[in-house]
Amino acid sequence: MERAAPPGSLRGSPLGRGWLFPAAFAAQVLCLGKAAFPKQAFTVSRSTAFRENPICAVGGTLLSCSRHYWSQPTHGIGRFRHLVPAQVAKKLRERLQMKEINHGTDYEYGDLNIEMTAYDMCLVEGYTRYVHKLCNNLSIRVTRSYALPTKTTEVMLVEEMGTKMHLDAILTTHRRVIQITSLSATFAPILLEILHRNQPEGVHLLVKEHTEADFKVRFKSRPELEELMAKLSG
């Protein structure tokens, strides 16, 4: 006897429906080929029986296939929104953290920027990685680690030996910044010394406090906005 087998019978039905097809039955059903399914769709409906007793004997439910869509076992088969975590709306503008200095026996620095500049990208990135790992191991909180845009400098030498020659050299300056917070003043000299001793040649190290200007440098300039502002004020 051919039995109707709604697709997805092996999976647990959605909440609220409460039918579970026994595995053995499902296995039997799966043996039928695909061609079997369309034929099953138009058998005698026994919807009345369902409304009275939705959780009824298995054999009974399978005999009739046309019932209301919300009681069909495939209802809600495409639902996935309930599984996706809710998306928090992204804040377009970040707010600066206020500097914190505790006066007293415990002195702490607020946001400090460790800036590393070099012409050689591998050196500066390797040093950045080292500093970041060092701070992690010493339990210093690293809030941000970012790169500033590369500046390209063209070095032109004009030699005047009869014919003018332009000797070009292209130098790229790479800058990497690591931002740390709550560095205690008693530990700061030790950290600075470690950074200084492990500085590779060619890398310039600068440790300074984070200011709003540093924050603004990272944004791209918007010429249209600036024009409009100038028009408004002027």
Added chain:
Amino acid sequence: MAAPMPGLAVHCGFWRGGGGGGIMAAPTRASWRLLGALCLQRPPLLSAVLTPEEEEVAQLMQQWETERSRLSDHEVRYRDEQERLRHPRDNDDDLDRNRVVLVQDLEEIWEDKFQKTELAPRLTDADKSNDRTSLNRKLDSNLTLLVKQKVGDQEMWLLPQIEWQSGETLRSTAERALVSFLGNCIQAKFLGNAPCGLYKYKFPRAIRTENSVGAKVFFFKALLQSDHLSKEERKGDCIWVTKSEMEDYLKPEYLKQISRFVVDL
């Protein structure tokens, strides 16, 4: 006591007896005399020589990376020029080729320049003569300043120290010590307000009074910025030594305490 962070358990041992309060507070115990001392270091000017294994690894990595890397602009240009030389096309102007500087010529010019430049030697004259008063010695390691000072009756070699006066911070004591031994024109960068080490000793019984049982010396670290020191400004005997050479000059107990914070990284 201001205990900073768990990772610093090693360094907390430096400050026995309320060392953290030494920054701003007046002495609560009048029995110890306080002195501020300065550990002035000249950082290395050259990187250390690689050991044979490091040298091998560096060469291997260089070779491996060169083989795996893409061609640079210079190499691409060289390759194109070689192709053009091998198969000269008729549409190329002869004039054009004469004006363009070939990559080979450029490389020859660079090679000439390289041969003409002389690199300064690693071992300077001061190294050969072992002149410990000069800063030109041992360019690849740290040099610390040691001064000959009169302490009590004896003349000893130690890190420059000066007695603390009430009303000033210990760090300014260290700065005063710097100025008194090396003159005003020195540029030294202090790394922080906190001392890096402590040495306390008791006076011999003959000198001990009620007010001064002994002395506590707080050390501050500073890095030397200016390379050149003029000889006239130096007052007293100053030498610049590496950590291993310090054993010749310092007393063993003093050396033991100092070597805790003078690190040869």
